[in-house]
Amino acid sequence: MAKEDPYKVLDVSQSSSADEIKKAFRKKAMQYHPDRNQGDSSAEQKFKEVNEAYDILKDDQKRAAYDQFGHAAFEGNNNAASGFSAGGFADIFDEMFGDFTGRGRTSSGSIQGSDLRYNLEISLDDAHVGLETRIRVPTSVICDSCNGSGAKKGTQPITCGTCQGRGKVRVNQGFFTIERTCPNCNGAGRIIESPCEVCGGTCAIRKEKTLEVTIPAGVEDGMRIRLSGEGEAGTRGAPPGDLYIFISVGLHPLFSREDSDIFCTVPIPMTTAALGGTVEVPSIDGSRAKVTIPSGAQSGHRMRLRGKGMNGLHGKSRGNMYIELQVETPVNLSKEQKQKLEEFRETLKNRGKVTGKSTSPESEGFFTKAKEFWNDLTD
Numbered sequence: 302m303a304k305e306d307p308y309k310v311l312d313v314s315q316s317s318s319a320d321e322i323k324k325a326f327r328k329k330a331m332q333y334h335p336d337r338n339q340g341d342s343s344a345e346q347k348f349k350e351v352n353e354a355y356d357i358l359k360d361d362q363k364r365a366a367y368d369q370f371g372h373a374a375f376e377g378n379n380n381a382a383s384g385f386s387a388g389g390f391a392d393i394f395d396e397m398f399g400d401f402t403g404r405g406r407t408s409s410g411s412i413q414g415s416d417l418r419y420n421l422e423i424s425l426d427d428a429h430v431g432l433e434t435r436i437r438v439p440t441s442v443i444c445d446s447c448n449g450s451g452a453k454k455g456t457q458p459i460t461c462g463t464c465q466g467r468g469k470v471r472v473n474q475g476f477f478t479i480e481r482t483c484p485n486c487n488g489a490g491r492i493i494e495s496p497c498e499v500c501g502g503t504c505a506i507r508k509e510k511t512l513e514v515t516i517p518a519g520v521e522d523g524m525r526i527r528l529s530g531e532g533e534a535g536t537r538g539a540p541p542g543d544l545y546i547f548i549s550v551g552l553h554p555l556f557s558r559e560d561s562d563i564f565c566t567v568p569i570p571m572t573t574a575a576l577g578g579t580v581e582v583p584s585i586d587g588s589r590a591k592v593t594i595p596s597g598a599q600s601g602h603r604m605r606l607r608g609k610g611m612n613g614l615h616g617k618s619r620g621n622m623y624i625e626l627q628v629e630t631p632v633n634l635s636k637e638q639k640q641k642l643e644e645f646r647e648t649l650k651n652r653g654k655v656t657g658k659s660t661s662p663e664s665e666g667f668f669t670k671a672k673e674f675w676n677d678l679t680d
Contacts (some may be wrong), residue, residue, distance in 0.1 A: 304372045307354030311593045315368065319359070326355040327559075352547070355523060414533035414542035420551050421546050423516060425553040429585050429611050431518035435511055438544065441533045441618040443507045446499035449536065453498060458491035459654060464488040492668065505534045514546060519614035555575070556585060561620030563612045567592075574598045574628040582624055585611045592624065602626045 304537030308315060311325040329351040331337070338344030343544040357363045419438055443449040452458050464483035468490040472479050482488040512531060525547045532542025556563045567582050577596035581589045590606055603625050610620025634642070 305350055305354070307357045307367065310350050310354035311358065313358075322355070322358050323557055326351065326359075330355075330522060334552070341572065369370075369404035372558035383645055391396055405578065412536045412537040413539045416542040417532045418543045419544060419546045421514070421516075422549040422551060423520075424551050425556060425558060426585065427516065428520050428522075428548075428550045429518065429614075431520075432516040434513055434516070436546070437509050437511050438529075438531070439507065439509050440544075441505040443509070443534050444497060444500035444506050449504045449534075451493045451500065451502040451504040451536075453495040456491055456495045458489075458493045461490055461492050464490060484570065505537045512544075516548065517614060518612040519617065520548055520550075521614070522548065524548045557581060558611060561613055561617070562623060563610045563620065564623045564625065567624045568627045568629045569594060569598070571628055571631055574626070582606075584622060590622075594626070598626055598628070600626060600628045 308540050309315075311322060311329055313325045317325075333348040333351060334343045335345055335348060336350075357367050363617060366441050384418065394473060402620050409475065416616040417438065417440060419436060421434075421436065423432055434662070444451075446454060451468070461468075461483060463485035464470050466487065468483055468488040469480045470483050472481055483490070486492055493502045498676040499503075500506050510531070514526070516526070526546050526547065531544035534541050550558075556565050558564070563585055565582065567580065569580055573580065573594055575596065577598070578594050579591050580594060582592055584590055584606070586609075592604060603623055606624065609622035612619055631638075
């Protein structure tokens with residue numbers, strides 16, 4: 302199945318800035334997040350495509366590679382040095398000029414370990430204060446029995462007689478001399494006559510590692526953390542790969558987030574909206590903040606609480622908290638309460654007639670415009 306163009310997946314252009322791509326990613330990630338689309342397999346697939354697209358476009362090297370070669374740039378051997386796979390292009394250069402990518406099989410036959418990915422979901426509260434946690438990662442580690450040689454205890458691999466331990470052989474093709482991987486030892490430079498009984502000659506065994514991970518305060522959804530050397534084991538003395546932890550921040554029952562700012566919808570009684578007053582609202586750090594509601598407040602009125610947002614990443618200043626008022630209409634009224642409201646409505650009408658000022662200017666303005674619109678239709 303052909304992979305989607307990451308620019309199309311995020312609805313951005315090749316000229317889009319890093320900030321524009323970041324904003325587009327957040328919008329798409331929120332739209333297709335599994336927590337918002339439970340049981341929707343198509344949304345889950347979209348969420349995966351959005352993350353894969355952002356993984357390419359947020360990295361300057363990966364983005365440049367995609368712009369030049371498309372998805373072919375990421376096929377084939379993994380290139381941790383540059384952060385992307387060189388694929389078929391590396392294979393061609395490898396054949397003619399030796400190792401092109403700087404990673405993978407060396408002249409001694411050793412192969413650097415592959416990188417691993419671990420998806421970690423945390424709460425918005427943990428993203429605010431930071432988190433120290435343990436994760437269990439299935440991976441490969443150097444075989445203890447053979448110490449990574451691949452040979453049975455008491456034996457050692459022997460030098461390949463075909464390539465004399467180089468792992469490569471030279472073949473003349475017309476005017477050119479091409480260097481190829483040795484067909485006898487498959488580039489290892491050595492032959493294992495008696496494979497290790499534990500790892501079967503692979504030099505590594507499968508194992509689950511437990512790692513301590515520190516998530517910094519202020520981390521955002523989609524960010525990744527690299528643990529150097531915690532990936533798959535390398536062979537024959539080659540270094541291991543890296544482990545990349547991809548952070549997913551779950552939805553919060555009260556707050557939503559944009560960068561370091563948080564947003565909260567606060568319902569207030571109709572009487573408080575009309576007369577004014579104070580309400581207590583929770584903040585992300587667990588404290589309470591008293592907010593003064595002005596008289597005549599309407600639904601949608603937004604208020605800012607400075608420094609009550611998310612902690613900034615790497616010591617940056619804390620964001621703000623924005624609350625949006627939602628005026629709640631009373632329900633389940635008694636007969637007496639309804640009668641009081643009827644009387645109150647009449648007093649509003651009478652006051653308007655006496656003062657000439659409307660007590661509900663927005664609704665009256667709307668219905669005046671609606672009346673004019675209907676009159677225009679009938680004229």
